[in-house]
Amino acid sequence: MAWTASQLLDQQWPVWVALHSSMSTPAGPFLVVFRYPLLPWIGVMLLGFGMASLFERAPARRNTILLAAGAGVTAGFCLLRAWGIYGDPNPWQLQPGGTVATAIDFLNLSKYPPSLLFLMMTLGPAAMLCAVADRISGGIPGMVKGALITFGRAPFAFYVAHLYLLHLASVLLGVLQGFSLDQMMTSSRFYPQGFGVGLPAVYLVWALVVILLYPLCHWVAGVKARRRDWWLSYV
Numbered sequence: 001m002a003w004t005a006s007q008l009l010d011q012q013w014p015v016w017v018a019l020h021s022s023m024s025t026p027a028g029p030f031l032v033v034f035r036y037p038l039l040p041w042i043g044v045m046l047l048g049f050g051m052a053s054l055f056e057r058a059p060a061r062r063n064t065i066l067l068a069a070g071a072g073v074t075a076g077f078c079l080l081r082a083w084g085i086y087g088d089p090n091p092w093q094l095q096p097g098g099t100v101a102t103a104i105d106f107l108n109l110s111k112y113p114p115s116l117l118f119l120m121m122t123l124g125p126a127a128m129l130c131a132v133a134d135r136i137s138g139g140i141p142g143m144v145k146g147a148l149i150t151f152g153r154a155p156f157a158f159y160v161a162h163l164y165l166l167h168l169a170s171v172l173l174g175v176l177q178g179f180s181l182d183q184m185m186t187s188s189r190f191y192p193q194g195f196g197v198g199l200p201a202v203y204l205v206w207a208l209v210v211i212l213l214y215p216l217c218h219w220v221a222g223v224k225a226r227r228r229d230w231w232l233s234y235v
Helices: 005-010 014-018 038-050 052-056 059-083 099-106 116-133 139-152 155-176 199-226 230-234
Strands: 023-027 030-034
Touching (some): 038 052, 038 116, 052 059
Antiparallel strands (some): 023 030
């Protein structure tokens, strides 16, 4: 018999559900929150580990494979998303706001847990970018490439640090907007009504966070280059 997530939850199997999607469940006097659907992302991680041998091939052969695979996955995403019958629980539709709004809805996909279309939309272009990255050198493009390599050498350090930095920034912003510290000191993703900034400011904060975390990632990448402790490969 095939079980849906809701049926499994009804059958008191919350851990099984939590491995696949975000949820919360009471445990005596406590509320246990599962924010990160573990199993789908483990599949993506294993894909990355499995592709390690590809990056050991001759650059020309490696880039040819990456470009072909990335183009195929991206094209498959466009076709499957346009068809609209499989790949993501959120179907797209024409928006009254026009072409831009429709394009945004077309790209509005499930990340937690990651849907098939979300992974195709992100991993396909990423593979193509890896295929042409070797040709980028000098000037601003070369500087951007170098910065991305630095972040890529310390991914977990960046991920953990950015969570705390963003939460701190949101608390400070809330206080500046007139909310109390108690209102902002929350572990949930929901903040008081009226809190927030417009999209241009969101991009500005995003850029600022990336810039602020660069020195940390540069330091971690340097430690990993100087030492060979096994656990550093996971940082």
